[in-house]
Amino acid sequence: MKMRNDSTTYQRIWKIVQSIPHGRVATYGQVAVLAGFPGQARLVGYALHATPEEMKLPWHRVINSRGEISFPPDDHRYHIQKKLLELEGIIFQNNKIDLKIFRWNPGEKIP
DNA sequence: AACGTGACAAGGC
């Protein structure tokens, strides 16, 4: 996957994703706002898609606004992401995450 | 240059 190394756009998004604490999640829209791109949730999805594996970004902590994983359930990536989240103690109910409980609030103390 | 697609989201019905 090609990407623009000369742009700071992805880097700003990556920086936010990197700061999502273990055991918490953030939505694409939320990351977009925090990165300074309000209303551009799709850009976050695209940035994550273009993320090099070596970066070891906690991409799995980003989910959609409905508290769901944004992969089709039959996609292998869906199961990978769900597994990673469950290993962090995040609980799924009907394949959904309760954002009221697990959403990251940047305001509160970050470990 | 136009058009379609994608790890989105909000609003209308």
Place this chain on the structure above:
DNA sequence: AGCCTTGCCACGT
């Protein structure tokens, strides 16, 4: 509660 439409932006054809 679902499904559809529109707004978004970066890319590949």
